[in-house]
Amino acid sequence: MIKYRCLFLGDxxxxxxxxxxxxxxxxxxxxxxxxxIPIDYDTEEEATHCPCSLRFELxxxxxxxxxxxxxxxxxxxxxxxxxxxxxxxxxxxIKWEEHWKYKISKSKVISKNMKLVxxxxxxxVPDATPWDELFDIENQPxxxxxxxESLAYGISIVxxxxxxxxxxx
Numbered sequence: 001m002i003k004y005r006c007l008f009l010g011d012x013x014x015x016x017x018x019x020x021x022x023x024x025x026x027x028x029x030x031x032x033x034x035x036x037i038p039i040d041y042d043t044e045e046e047a048t049h050c051p052c053s054l055r056f057e058l059x060x061x062x063x064x065x066x067x068x069x070x071x072x073x074x075x076x077x078x079x080x081x082x083x084x085x086x087x088x089x090x091x092x093x094i095k096w097e098e099h100w101k102y103k104i105s106k107s108k109v110i111s112k113n114m115k116l117v118x119x120x121x122x123x124x125v126p127d128a129t130p131w132d133e134l135f136d137i138e139n140q141p142x143x144x145x146x147x148x149e150s151l152a153y154g155i156s157i158v159x160x161x162x163x164x165x166x167x168x169x
């Protein structure tokens with residue numbers, strides 16, 4: 001039986017605290033991430049409409065982890081301001097050590113020196129920096145988060161074996 005999964009492709013910056021607010025650090029590198037969302041869909045169409053979102057957060061031990069949320073909200077609020085944020089339930093929590101669940105690459109140059117349009121195959125290199133180090137967790141405020149911006153989606157095909165009963169010989 002064939003099932004389909006969403007391949008989430010996104011990017012993020014390391015953020016830093018300035019005057020009590022978190023800002024993307026464009027004096028550092030841009031990062032791309034790929035994660036296969038662990039939800040099986042019956043059709044490609046369903047998988048392409050996966051509403052999931054990704055956010056780096058601190059776990060109970062104070063380490064950076066990547067959380068997959070079941071929903072993403074965006075639109076105009078009652079004040080006429082654009083908003084985007086993760087929503088829903090946590091589907092999975094990925095630790096840095098679980099490298100088989102994600103791929104991260106880093107821009108070859110710092111963000112403020114990047115071209116307007118970048119090529120993910122030539123302008124980025126694989127990166128394995130521990131997330132606590134990457135995000136400078138020791139200097140982040142309590143409640144720190146870093147939301148991954150969704151750039152595109154792909155489809156991953158999953159083959160599932162059907163359970164077969166044993167028949168006596």
